[in-house]
Amino acid sequence: MKILVCVKRIPDPDESLKFAGGGLDYSASKWVPNAFDEYAIETALRLAEVVGGTQRLAEVIVLGIGPESQRQQLTQFLAMGADRGIIVDADPDKLDTATVSKLIAAVFKKEACDLLIAGKLSQDNEGGQVPQRVAGLLDVPQASFAATVEWDQAAKALTVGREVDDGVEVKRVPLPAVVSVDLRIVLPKSVKNGSTPATHAYQEGPRLASLKGITMAKRKPVAVLKPSDLGVAVGNNEQVVGVAAPPLRKAGQKVKTVEELFDKLTKEAKVI
């Protein structure tokens, strides 16, 4: 089994945004991994490893799209436990979502992967499209917004609990497939691979890289590909023509007592 995980770095979402010249100025930003991509790697590692054993059930390949000079963006994921990395050397600002999806699909095919795991969205652009697009391009089934994943090794299928608007949908998909992960995938018992004891409880959240992992990451191979190596023509038919700060809510008022609050709600706002 081969699992591909695509990752993206984003400007630190805890820093305030700098508006400049009709756009956003990220020149002084600290760049961090997209949180959902960390969850995607954690999911892949939980599927691949057997807790209490040394066996590996899958190879985990981490894929980043960006300038080759930024290959260190993959280091953290290799240090967490991914086996190797692939960089597609391109300027992500010049690629549209459709092209990014084509590049990921092309790597998936080239590597003959069985599963793509991706975050459900990036916290900066919030497009929320890439995994579904890749599934469409590959003509394979998809399980979006996964909160739980169970791998049926014998049947080569995954049973996925999906976060939908009115609850959790349970969807079974045969491999190869695409899974996008939601927040709750990193709860202690969200991922079951059929080999790690089902009672095992992971520590919540994506794992931290160990010191040994960090040392080993430097020795793990990272291949560099060009879009042309993948037969993908780089295009861009999305254009950002402006960025603005949203209108601020007008300053509200503090009330001193519940009685005053009740009074305001009934007489001023007239909402109850």
Add this chain to the structure above:
Amino acid sequence: MSKVLVILETAGGQIRPHSLSGITCAAEIARATGKPLHLLVLGAHPDAAAQAIAAAGYGAAAVHTLAGPTLEPFTAEAWADAIVHAARTLGASVIGGTASSTLRDALPRAAAILDAPLVSEVVKVKSGDTFVRPISAGRALQDQKVNAGTFFFTARGTEFEHAQPTGAVPVQPLAPAAANTRGAVVQGVQKTESSRPQLTEAKVIVSGGRGMREGANFKVLEQLTDLLGGALGASRAATDAGMVPADLQVGQTGKIVAPELYFAVAISGAIQHLAGMKGSKTIVAINKDAEAPIFQVADYGLVGKWEEAVPRLVELIKARKGAA
């Protein structure tokens, strides 16, 4: 002539209310581009719902149906096939609908099959090819222009009014499509049982946060919720801690809501929570920490303990209802 095509969701022979916002967004695109508005109903037996929708019209030229046994229950795989088939058959060049978990799943897949861009979570139509969408947890609004003959969109439900009935239009069935699920099987949906309105449709929402400490304490909020006929919500801190089910989460990674009245109780107001509720008309914050960021967006802020404030508010509302 190319068309604007809206994908609708139905339940029990009726349009699902959230789909009405997508029609409004599409109608604005139709006006901006001069293209006619068409509606599409998918399902195993879409006719009854399509008749009901066609009777209301919603400003469309026609309601199309596409029937197939693989279209129910919903899968992104079969729906994307059907949407692609309908778009090609009808010659639609703008395809979209409300950004529900259903269409957020199916439309990007369909867009990829047609090699078309998709503009997600549109909050405003600037012109026939330029749309405003929030990014970075709603901290910025991006104007995105698409340069393509065919494109897709999803509309943020809270930002568009529900489409209103305009008068009957015809129902036109489409020839069946080869729609298949690629081996995927939906085994069921574990619905969160609730007699309350859906979060995305409620006029009043009472949400609790980390400061509620444990699930049992939400009982106090439920009293206020039910007294006002509202829906119960929660911050990510509360759902992550397992106090209440995950699908009650309001925020960037949960539901985006914009009720008439939103109570944020014991919620500090992290950016990701604000992204999900700051479109609410009136926001009330109750928090014992006077410095909590939630007070910066609240119309009415009360610094105090929820243990005292919420039961007292319930009493006052009950007394008023009793007197009325």
